[in-house]
Amino acid sequence: MSEEFEKILDSVGSFGRYQKWMVAVVIAPTSFGIAFILSVIIFQTLVPAHWCHVPGRENTSFTADQWKNLTIPADGGQFSECEKYKMVWVEDENRPLNISVEREGCTAGWDFDTSEMVSTVATSHGWLCERRRYSDHILAVGTAGNAVGTLLLPSLSDRFFGRRFVFYLSHVLYLVFTLAFVWTPSYIFQLVFRFMASLSFQTNYQMPYIITLEFLPPSKRGLGVLVSFVAWTAGMCFTSLVAWLVPRWDYLTLISCIPPALCFLYLLCLPESPRWLLMSGKLKECAAVLIQVAKYNRKEQPSAAELEAELKELRDNHSKEESLVHILRYPKLRLRAILLLFVLACTYMMYGILIFSINVLNNYFLSHLVLSAFELPSNVLGWLFSDYLGRRFTCIFTFIVAAVFCLAAPFTLHNEWAHLAIAAFIKLFVTQLIFVLFLLNTELFPTPVRSTGFAWSLVAGFAAMSAAPYILNSGFGPAFPYWFMMALLLLCCLAALPLPETLGLPLPQTFQEAEDIGNGRPLLTWIHHWNYEKHSLPGVTSKKPHCDGDSVTEESKMI
Known part of the structure; x- marks a missing residue:
């Protein structure tokens, strides 16, 4: 069925003005906005350097630094964050202040280093010392909300309401x-509201991404993914600038509401996925969308009646399978789904560890900017490697290289710039893995459950990612996250070995087509850009790469 639908899409223009508009005006802005929103959360929950507030300096001639040195214990060259020296004021003009060597807790609140963030959730609500974990809980609850929302909302889109409605x-x-x-000032309500707000992730990114990808021909889907990831990187880098200009968590949170508010402008132009309309039996609406595509692409518009008849025949010629449970009936597809769940869970956990590690340098904004900017080459490399070297080889090779860098990271902790460079390269490789795994998810799941299958992988990812704040602050030392990530990378390398190579294959429309992916492609054979046509599915012709006239270089075959 996938081949037949590709032919219909070709007849109305598979990569004309309409698809280019979708990539530029739908995928790019939504990816940029969602990346900005997610990055803002990191700055909201920062816990800056702090120490006990000791009142009384105004009655002395001490400077702020002298007062701090006098009243705050310093252990190992670091000022205590939760203790101060006991002090007693006495009526003695020669020595009005007695400072004891005994220590006590912060009875009068805290002072903060406001050189970077003027306020965060932790400083505004006093989530410090024994309540320091509250910020970690907010991050963890947020990622847990991502997991639950990514499970529920895309399932609603697949089975009932479609991609468009669920997006809004x-x-x-x-x-x-x-x-x-x-x-709200209540910690409990903040947990609840953060969880509920996070239900929208990654559905608000996933829906326009899938709608656009389902409009694109196989030779251009990799380009769509690339644009999405480049825009995502730009959104993360932009967050560093905005947080530097507006270093208050509450203002940043309000600013983060601007992108989703603007997304309602898509009510005027965002179509429903014609593939979903076809699978849902909404043939009239599907034909209307395709005719609109033909009109915008300046192609000859097919007759609505003829197109509906062709779509009806196409739908009638395959069995109706719409539940993700059907995957259990197909052994190969079932194994691949489980492996993808595991690999994406581990990869997202590592991504969470790296994205929350913005204290590699003393400057939060610069650290976040550098780590985010390194995602840009990862997008290009992921595109090129997966295109020319194949999805499977790129995954396995990247897991190994990233593990080597994790092995080197603990030996650079004494030099913050060397440490930043190693961490940046690890993030580059992990982001490259996410890029390729996104492609594999799109290409391995059939159309009836593509967004649900995609969502289940993200559910596993976000569920695992919720552990990232606790791994970073585990108390086992700064090297522990790197040893932990190295072990995960090696396990993922083994788990990726049974996955089939999907380079050059059309998207599967049915469960049986998804089960047959990999037939004629031995696991021990390296399938890449120069030999994939020799290893096609029986009866399926791989689409050749072609040159896009708007490109400076030849665009290669992506799927």
């Missing part, structure tokens, strides 16, 4: 509960 629903959830999060 996700933005309503974010706006309502994010505004509530800003105004």
Whole structure:
């Protein structure tokens, strides 16, 4: 069925003005905005350097630094964050202040280093010392909300409401509960509101991404993924600038509401996925969308009646399978789904560890900017490597190289710039892995459950990612996260070995087509750009790469 639908898409223009518009105006802005929103959360929950506030300096001639040195214990060259010396004021003009060597807790609150962030959630609500974990809990609950929302909302889109409706629903959830999060002083309610707002991730990114990808021909889907990831990187880098200009968590949170509010402008132009309309039996709506595509692409518009008849025949010629449970009936597809769940869970956990590690340098903004910028070459490398070397080889090779860098990282902790360079390269490789795994998810799941299958992989990823704050602050030392990531990378390398190579194959429309992926492609054979046509599915012709006239270089075959 996938080949037949590709032919219909070709007849109305498979990569004309309409598809280019979708990539530029739908994928790029939504990816940019969602990356900005997710990065803002990191700055909201920062815990800056702090120490006990000791009142009384105004009655002395001490400077702030002298007062701090006098009243705050320093252990190993670091000022205590949760203790101060006991002090007693006496009526003695010669020595009005007695400072004891005994220590006590911060009875009068805290002072903070406001050289970077003027306020964060932790400093505004006193989530310090025995309550320091509260910020970690907020991050963890947020990623848990991502996991639950990514499970529920795409399932609704696949089975009931379609991609378009769920896209807008996700933005309503974010706006309502994010505004509530800003105004409530209650820690419990903040946990609840953060969880509810996070239900929208990654559905608000996933829906336009899938809609656009389902409009694109196989030779251009990799380009769509590349544009998405480049825009994502730009959004993360932009967050560093905005946080530097507006270093207050509450203002940043309100600013993060602007992108989802603007997304409602898509009500005027964002179509429903014609593939979903076809699988749902909405042939009239599907034909209308395809005719609109032909009109915008300046192709000869097919007759609505003829197109509906062709779509009906196409739908009638395959069995109706719409539940993700059907995967259990197909042994190969079932194994691949489990392996993808495991690999994406581990990869997202590592991504969480790296994205929350913005204290590699003393400057939060520069550290976040450098680590985010390194995602840009990862997008290009992921595109090129997966295109020319194949998805499977790129995964396995990248897991091994990233593990080597994790092995080197603990030996650079004494030099923050060397440490930053190693961490940046690890993030480059991990982001490259996410790029390739996104492609594999799109290419291995059949159309009836593509967004649900994609969502389940992200559910596993976000569920694992919720552990990232605790791994970073485990108390086992700064080297522990790198040893932990190295072990995960090696396990993922083994788990990726049974996955088939999907380079050059059309998207599977049915469960049986998804089960047959890999037939004629031995696991021990390296399939790449120069030999994939020799290893096609029986009866399926791989599409050749072709040159796009708007490109400076030849665009290679992606799927």
